[in-house]
Amino acid sequence: MDQIWTVWWAWIVLGVVLGVIEIIVPGYIFVGFAIGAALTGVLVGLGISAGLPLLMLIFAILSLLAWLAMRRIMGQREGQVKIWERDINDNP
Template identity: 60%
Template sequence: MIWTVWWVWIVAGLLIGMAELVLPGFLFLGFAVGSVTTGVLLWLGIKAGLPALLVIFALVSLGAWVAMRKVFGLPGGSVKIWNRDINDN
């Protein structure tokens, strides 16, 4: 089946990573990391069906998203507030 082919997961991860370039916000990057990791695990020889692959994909994606949120997120979960406009002199 197509979901057991390692390069399909890696290509999907690269396409999702390209979507991150168009739609920034570190949302799609976690899914890209999950997809590429799943592809690498398949390449290394893991034998799993679709449900197990989807669980691996979901857990790795969630872990990558949490890690990136921790590294790249604003401190304390705060929101950036702009005090002046770029056009002000």
């Protein structure tokens, strides 16, 4: 019997679970991990044979790269507080 981390679909399932968690808890926290897990699953499915430590390193690197790419695509948040200069009820 293979170890669970050597089975490609286990990584894909982990990616889907992390994607669902991202939907429940928005904030682009888990999306990098979800993409990293899915990509690791693809690599394992393509035949990369590695032990758990190397797979975890691959997962960490791919997750970091995915997070950095998403940050670049979606942009940085400069601030969350909106300062209103004018009230909607003020006359022009």
